[in-house]
Amino acid sequence: xxxxxxxxxxxxxxxxxxxxxxxxxxxxxxxxxxxxxxxxxxxxxxxxxxxxxxxxxxxxxxxxxxxxxxxxxxxxxxxxxxxxxxxxxxxxxxxxxxxxxxxxxxxxxxxxxxxxxxxxxxxxxxxxxxxxxxxxxxxxxxxxxxxxxxxxxxxxxxxxxxxxxxxxxxxxxxxxxxxxxxxxxxxxxxxxxxxxxxxxxxxxxxx
Amino acid sequence: xxxxxxxxxxxxxxxxxxxxxxxxxxxxxxxxxxxxxxxxxxxxxxxxxxxxxxxxxxxxxxxxxxxxxxxxxxxxxxxxxxxxxxxxxxxxxxxxxxxxxxxxxxxxxxxxxxxxxxxxxxxxxxxxxxxxxxxxxxxxxxxxxxxxxxxxxxxxxxxxxxxxxxxxxxxxxxxxxxxxxxxxxxxxxxxxxxxxxxxxxxxxxxx
DNA sequence: CCCCCCATCTTGACAGTGAGCAGTTTACGG
DNA sequence: CCGTAAACTGCTCACTGTCAAGATGGGGGG
Numbered sequence: 001x002x003x004x005x006x007x008x009x010x011x012x013x014x015x016x017x018x019x020x021x022x023x024x025x026x027x028x029x030x031x032x033x034x035x036x037x038x039x040x041x042x043x044x045x046x047x048x049x050x051x052x053x054x055x056x057x058x059x060x061x062x063x064x065x066x067x068x069x070x071x072x073x074x075x076x077x078x079x080x081x082x083x084x085x086x087x088x089x090x091x092x093x094x095x096x097x098x099x100x101x102x103x104x105x106x107x108x109x110x111x112x113x114x115x116x117x118x119x120x121x122x123x124x125x126x127x128x129x130x131x132x133x134x135x136x137x138x139x140x141x142x143x144x145x146x147x148x149x150x151x152x153x154x155x156x157x158x159x160x161x162x163x164x165x166x167x168x169x170x171x172x173x174x175x176x177x178x179x180x181x182x183x184x185x186x187x188x189x190x191x192x193x194x195x196x197x198x199x200x201x202x203x204x205x206x207x
Numbered sequence: 208x209x210x211x212x213x214x215x216x217x218x219x220x221x222x223x224x225x226x227x228x229x230x231x232x233x234x235x236x237x238x239x240x241x242x243x244x245x246x247x248x249x250x251x252x253x254x255x256x257x258x259x260x261x262x263x264x265x266x267x268x269x270x271x272x273x274x275x276x277x278x279x280x281x282x283x284x285x286x287x288x289x290x291x292x293x294x295x296x297x298x299x300x301x302x303x304x305x306x307x308x309x310x311x312x313x314x315x316x317x318x319x320x321x322x323x324x325x326x327x328x329x330x331x332x333x334x335x336x337x338x339x340x341x342x343x344x345x346x347x348x349x350x351x352x353x354x355x356x357x358x359x360x361x362x363x364x365x366x367x368x369x370x371x372x373x374x375x376x377x378x379x380x381x382x383x384x385x386x387x388x389x390x391x392x393x394x395x396x397x398x399x400x401x402x403x404x405x406x407x408x409x410x411x412x413x414x
Numbered sequence: 415c416c417c418c419c420c421a422t423c424t425t426g427a428c429a430g431t432g433a434g435c436a437g438t439t440t441a442c443g444g
Numbered sequence: 445c446c447g448t449a450a451a452c453t454g455c456t457c458a459c460t461g462t463c464a465a466g467a468t469g470g471g472g473g474g
Contacts, residue, residue: 019451037328040431051453053433058451062432114328117385121244121321133387155389157403163388164375164404171378172370178324180340181370182362196364197371200409226422249460258424260462265422269461 020058022048024072027065031111036118041065063122067129070119073112074132077105081139086146091203098143099169099194106173107189117174140166144203161203168201169194227265229255231279234272238318243325248272270329274336277326280319281339284312288346293353298410305350306376306401313380314396324381347373351410368410375408376401 026047031039041062042052059065080101086094106113119129141162172194175181182188233254238246248269249259266272287308293301313320326336348369379401382388389395 035328042431050451052431053454054452056433056452117381117387118325120385121242130386137387160400160403161407163379163400164407167378167382167388167404168371168375169378170382171374171376174324174381175374175377178327179337180324180344181374193367193370196367197374200368200371202407202409247460259460260425261423263423263462 019048019050019054023050023055023058023065024069027069028112031066031069031115032109035111036114039066066115066122067119067126069112070116071126071129071132073109073116074129074136076109077102077116078132078135078139080105081136081143084143086143091144091146092199094143094146095165095198095201095203096195098140099165099198102140102169103173103189103194106177107187110177113173113177137162137166161201164201165198165203168197172197226255226257226261230257230262230265230272231276234276235319238276238322239316242318243321246273273322273329274326274333276319277323278333278336278339280316280323281336281343283316284309284323285339285342285346287312288343288350291350293350298351298353299406301350301353302372302405302408302410303402305347306372306405309347309376310380310396310401313384314394317384320380320384344369344373371408372405372410375404379404 023044027039027041027044029047030044034040034043039062041055044065045052045054048054055065059068081098084097084101086097089097137159141159144162144165172181173189176188182191182193185191230251234246234248234251236254237251241247241250248262251272252259252261255261262272266275288305291304291308293304296304344366348366351369351372379388380396383395389398389400392398
């Protein structure tokens with residue numbers, strides 16, 4: 001992209017209109033139905049009604065398409081985390097809300113959530129993707145400490161609690177989705193195991 | 208399988224000898240080199256010096272081969288966890304040792320570790336695999352509580368601390384391997400972030 | 415002793431995939 | 445009104461997983 005100013009409202013009497021967005025949508029559908037392993041770029045193009053090599057022009061190859069999809073997913077997760085209303089809540093309660101939102105996102109977008117943490121498998125290194133991944137931690141940290149302090153540097157010891165919350169919630173989510181935890185429960189993501197685990201975590205109660 | 212009694216010491220002047228084990232080994236090599244996404248059953252067979260469809264008889268299809276590989280990986284992880292000498296250590300120290308072992312295993316067998324938690328992507332449901340996955344938690348729990356109590360049922364509230372440790376360590380490991388945490392560190396698995404996070408976790412100090 | 419059976423492995427073929435390359439259609443700027 | 449560059453097409457190539465049918469060899473029944 002860069003200088004194209006026509007993909008927006010031109011409608012669909014173009015060649016196709018805004019193929020990029022349409023491809024992202026159809027790719028999401030395919031990904032949701034077939035999973036990451038069964039994903040096929042050709043099928044995504046097929047569902048968008050274009051030829052098999054049309055995506056080549058917008059995204060370079062399959063990794064490019066999946067990368068764009070993952071980037072969009074990171075953005076959505078960040079938006080949801082930042083959209084939470086945590087004003088006036090105690091730290092413990094803020095953690096619970098954030099964890100619930102994180103788990104809900106994962107449950108509602110399983111294939112997408114899988115993809116997000118599988119990008120190294122595709123040896124994909126896009127700066128924007130790393131940027132969004134970083135934004136996720138910052139959103140989580142801001143929510144945890146009540147929008148207060150500016151998160152300093154990545155290795156600041158003050159970030160340890162945020163990292164711990166993230167790791168615990170993320171680990172629980174992936175293990176539960178994989179069926180390794182609470183395998184009897186048909187919907188392990190909404191049990192009361194995660195809240196119980198979070199009570200074991202000492203979170204500093206900043207005002 | 209079931210009644211084959213010749214694959215053991217018969218040597219290699221058979222057709223090939225014990226192809227099953229050879230295939231598992233070459234498959235592990237391919238998996239390590241190319242990663243889960245780039246894995247190819249044909250190449251595994253090629254490296255074992257046999258034809259492309261030789262694996263068909265031992266493992267049904269590609270999922271069968273990867274499943275067997277993952278099962279063996281679970282067993283190795285369990286063995287390592289159970290092989291730790293934790294006698295006379297405080298709970299906090301036991302947790303640290305177990306976490307270190309878990310992280311070491313993941314770092315030394317990255318591709319294998321990835322595969323272990325990706326099996327649902329291959330809609331693979333083998334009873335032995337679930338069994339080994341279960342054994343992992345039990346080993347972790349036994350180590351945590353000092354070989355003392357028999358772990359009761361899966362949903363027993365006494366297991367919550369073990370689940371919490373597992374989730375935290377597992378989440379940290381996957382996030383670190385993915386580059387989401389401590390991305391500056393060339394070897395994030397051996398930093399001091401994980402111990403710092405573990406100190407935030409309240410572990411019951413059973414004798 | 416021999417021969418047949420069956421597990422094991424090979425060959426060949428099919429459908430489907432990702433990735434390049436040469437050509438064709440279309441909208442826009444001159 | 446037309447040239448140009450983007451957008452899109454069909455083609456080819458190498459590769460993959462999976463299947464069906466043919467070779468190969470050892471072990472057990474005759």
